[in-house]
Amino acid sequence: MFGHLAATWKFRHFLLSLVRLDLRQRYRRSVLGIGWSLLNPIAMTVVFTVVFSNLLGGGDPVGYAASVLAGMAVWGFLRDSALAGCRCFQENEAYIRQSPIPYTVYTLRTVLGQAVHSMIAVGVVAALVAAYQADPLALLRLGLAAPGLVMALLVAWAVATLAALATTFFHDTAHLMEVAAQLLFFLTPIMYPRKLLDDKGMGWVVDINPGSWLLDVTRGPLLTGQLPGADVYLTCAALTAALILLAAGAVGWLEKRVIFHL
Amino acid sequence: MPTIEVRNASVTFTARQRRTVSLKEYLLRGMFRGSVNPKVAVHALADVTLSAADGDRVGVIGHNGAGKTTLLKLLAGIYPPTAGTCRVDGTVCSLFDIALGFENDATGWENITYRSYLQGDTPAGVRRKRDAIGAFTELGQFLDLPVRNYSAGMRMRLAFSIATAADPEVLLIDEVLAVGDAAFQIKAKARMKELMSASRLMVVVSHDVYTVVETCNRVVWMKHGRVVMDGAPQEVVDAYLAEVAGGAVARAA
Structure with missing residues (x-):
């Protein structure tokens, strides 16, 4: 694992220049640039707000919209990282066949690109909340959400690496992950408050969902400025560490076989 | 100091009839009914032992599919050995x-x-x-x-x-590179010569046995993933050409 981190640092210029290229390509292809990439989460938020804010939002459409948009930004980051991770080794195959740098550099390329993209959405949420509350200091809440965002980044890197390895051996992984992501979206309190499930005695559905723990340490501080309890952070840190160890174990086990299956 | 140390190294691919496997097939057929996409083991390199030190110019010759390129990729660290060991010290340029x-x-x-x-x-x-x-x-x-x-x-x-x-210490070259038009090829050849003389250890794979004799101080002949002969350039090339000629005569007869 440390060998991979050292190699990632050694090839950081290669990695970062490709991340910059990816972002440039992504935003140059559309007339609206960065705005286009925000269109999807904003459109989804508008639809959810119009349809569900009265039903699920407790009569506060703006608060509901901010909560959904922040949730969508974090959730979208994790989902897109996993799905893009599935294609990662195939897209970087030419480099892999030429140079023996660790494969985790390529999954990090994918995840960093998605992270910048999602951070823009998170920034928009913070700006909207600050504008709505007429309190510029609300922007500082981004700092409170930072530990959670770093954990989300590490989780995304681990998941993207696992997805890339799985796709190398089983080509239908991306399809299965799309189905799983769709199911998890409805099991994660993004468009409804957690209380709704707790009232029905189904809080355990959220408790066993890693995505909802990450939402607690990102969306909560961002919207309310209040940090969740230490137990939530500890659970999140344990979850992040477990996923990193799982990914590191899978890399150690499979990295010498990947090249023969590309 | 640049060195190459390959000890009993093998590279075995596991190819399948169809290129990829789905998780569905793996779980259903692989587990219960036996796969319809069977594995085939391909021994690209088998029990290769090779060492080279500072100053060596090693040429690798052999038929297509003899394992020459696989050996180069093993040395470059792109293919890991599936058995044995491979160690290359020094900055590598492939x-x-x-x-x-x-x-x-x-x-x-x-x-x-x-x-x-x-x-x-x-x-x-x-x-x-x-x-x-x-x-x-x-x-x-x-x-x-x-x-x-x-x-x-x-x-x-x-x-x-x-x-x-x-500016490499270990230079790994596969075949003669045909680059661009005639004018650029002259430049490219000059650059290659410069690079070859600047590098401290070189392994070159080529079908052009005359170039190999000219530029190398040692030649390795490979066949079916194994090293058949390793020695002085003229001696190994003569043995290789004799076998090629023998094969041609046998085919003609």
Whole structure:
């Protein structure tokens, strides 16, 4: 694992220049640039707000919209990282066949690109909340959400690496992950408050969902400025560490076989 | 000090009849009914032992499919040995598959930067040699265009110019590189010679046995993934040519 981190640092210029290229390509292809990439989460938020804010939002459409948009930004980051991770080794195959740098550099390329993209959405949420509350200091809440965002980044890197390895051996992984992501979206309190499930005695559905723990340490501080309890952070840190160890174990086990299956 | 130490190394691929497997097939057929996409073991390298030290110029000859390129990829660290060990000390420059791996939407200049970083350069190092690489390509204003607009020859020129701008201790070359038009080929050959003499340890795979005798102080003959002979260039090449001639006579008869 440390060998991979050292190699990632050694090839950081290669990695970062490709991340910059990816972002440039992504935003140059559309007339609206960065705005286009925000269109999807904003459109989804508008639809959810119009349809569900009265039903699920407790009569506060703006608060509901901010909560959904922040949730969508974090959730979208994790989902897109996993799905893009599935294609990662195939897209970087030419480099892999030429140079023996660790494969985790390529999954990090994918995840960093998605992270910048999602951070823009998170920034928009913070700006909207600050504008709505007429309190510029609300922007500082981004700092409170930072530990959670770093954990989300590490989780995304681990998941993207696992997805890339799985796709190398089983080509239908991306399809299965799309189905799983769709199911998890409805099991994660993004468009409804957690209380709704707790009232029905189904809080355990959220408790066993890693995505909802990450939402607690990102969306909560961002919207309310209040940090969740230490137990939530500890659970999140344990979850992040477990996923990193799982990914590191899978890399150690499979990295010498990947090249023969590309 | 640059060294190569390969001990009883094997590279065995597991190929399947169909290229990929789905998780569905793996779970259903693999577990319960036996796969309809069976595995086939391909022994690309078998029990190869080879060592080379500072100053060695090793040529590798053999028929197509003898395992020459696999050996080079093993030395470059791209293929891990599936048995045995392979250790290469020193900065390595690999000249094979160089036309692969361009970012098609990026310009020639940007690709020079990316490739140089991939070869382990720092931003200062890239800044120092960027102009020299650009000049060597002779692509002029085309370097400002995305690489997707380049012809195959132009891509090869760009790739060759970047790959050979390194200052390696261990140089790994696959076949003679046919780069660009006649004028550029003369330049490319001169650059190759320069690189070969500058590197401290070189392994070159080639079908051109005469070039191998000329440039190498040692030749390895490979057949079916094994080293058949390892020794003085003329002696190994003569033995190889005798076998090739014997095979041709046998086929004619």
